[in-house]
Amino acid sequence: MSSDTTARRSYDRSWEEIEEMLQRAESKRQEWKSWFEECRKNEDRDGMKEAARNHKALDGVVKTLKWTLGEEGISNPLD
Numbered sequence: 001m002s003s004d005t006t007a008r009r010s011y012d013r014s015w016e017e018i019e020e021m022l023q024r025a026e027s028k029r030q031e032w033k034s035w036f037e038e039c040r041k042n043e044d045r046d047g048m049k050e051a052a053r054n055h056k057a058l059d060g061v062v063k064t065l066k067w068t069l070g071e072e073g074i075s076n077p078l079d
Helices: 015-041 045-068
Strands: none
Touching (some): 015 045
């Protein structure tokens, strides 16, 4: 990526904002897990797929936020 196309970043997020975002992501991930279980009970395969996809995406968000905060055991969010 050239410097002309690099996104502008403010670098102004506080640690508190990052912690709050982590809590929100974990909560949302749990909601998707619950929705998956509800869909499974109702034999809603499309709903299960959507819930699984969103839950998995939030796994990555949670891992990245934990890495950002320097949580022990999270050495690389890409692994």
